[in-house]
Amino acid sequence: MQTRALNHWFGAGEAKKQALYDIDLRIARGSLTVLVGPSGSGKTTLLTLLGCLREVQDGSVTLLGHELHGAAPAQTMALRRRLGFIFQAHNLHESLTAAQNVVMGVQVRGRIDDAPARQAAAHVLGLLGLSDRLDYLPANLSGGQKQRVAIARALVGNPDVVLADEPTAALDRDSGANVVDLLKRLGRARGTTTLMVTHDNRILDRADRILTLEDGRIVGDEARGG
Numbered sequence: 001m002q003t004r005a006l007n008h009w010f011g012a013g014e015a016k017k018q019a020l021y022d023i024d025l026r027i028a029r030g031s032l033t034v035l036v037g038p039s040g041s042g043k044t045t046l047l048t049l050l051g052c053l054r055e056v057q058d059g060s061v062t063l064l065g066h067e068l069h070g071a072a073p074a075q076t077m078a079l080r081r082r083l084g085f086i087f088q089a090h091n092l093h094e095s096l097t098a099a100q101n102v103v104m105g106v107q108v109r110g111r112i113d114d115a116p117a118r119q120a121a122a123h124v125l126g127l128l129g130l131s132d133r134l135d136y137l138p139a140n141l142s143g144g145q146k147q148r149v150a151i152a153r154a155l156v157g158n159p160d161v162v163l164a165d166e167p168t169a170a171l172d173r174d175s176g177a178n179v180v181d182l183l184k185r186l187g188r189a190r191g192t193t194t195l196m197v198t199h200d201n202r203i204l205d206r207a208d209r210i211l212t213l214e215d216g217r218i219v220g221d222e223a224r225g226g
């Protein structure tokens with residue numbers, strides 16, 4: 001994942017405001033990078049540009065070997081299927097059980113039979129400590145459990161890149177640490193690259209790299225032992 005001279009603006013005319021300035025970044029495959037910075041510093045803007053959720057206006061973003069600036073919609077759609085998104089508002093389908101919600105994460109990646117999809121969903125939910133909640137509806141799960149279902153849904157399709165915005169905010173200490181360790185294991189085993197916005201110290205301590213944004217610029221770049 002790479003950006004070169006990446007700039008981004010919101011609004012037009014008098015109201016036009018620059019949100020990112022000259023971002024040059026190279027993020028190593030399989031690493032876990034954390035993005036920190038004050039509110040409004042551009043973290044979400046950068047995450048959504050890297051996730052093909054926003055059009056690149058100026059500069060370059062390469063994701064999984066493809067340039068996103070000027071990319072055709074069909075190509076960005078295909079790339080998006082190789083990503084796992086974890087956002088704060090977990091958007092589970094209320095009428096589907098935990099396992100069915102996660103099965104949907106398998107099936108967006110292509111047609112897969114129900115039995116193996118359900119097996120994959122049960123496996124990932126088990127890794128997240130939810131083996132005994134497979135058939136629960138979201139209404140009967142706690143906030144932290146729902147968040148873990150959303151994480152399972154993002155991971156079940158074996159994404160090449162995971163993009164996350166405060167994924168552990170609703171989790172207790174042990175489940176938060178478990179999620180980070182799982183992402184790190186996926187990084188080592190499969191080369192899954194994770195970029196996440198967080199202020200959670202449990203994650204900062206375990207990250208491979210911490211990037212700090214301020215007023216749309218990278219002002220800190222610290223490599224960690226992991």
Ligand SMILES: Nc1ncnc2c1ncn2[C@@H]1O[C@H](COP(=O)(O)OP(=O)(O)OP(=O)(O)O)[C@@H](O)[C@H]1O
Nearest residue numbers: 010011018019037038039040041042043044045046
């Ligand atoms: N859709 C939008 N329209 C107009 N301005 C926007 C939009 N999204 C973000 N901005 C502006 O761009 C700047 C960066 O916002 P961004 O959401 O990326 O920051 P952030 O670091 O993620 O903040 P937070 O931690 O509060 O989520 C801010 O000045 C924000 O007001």
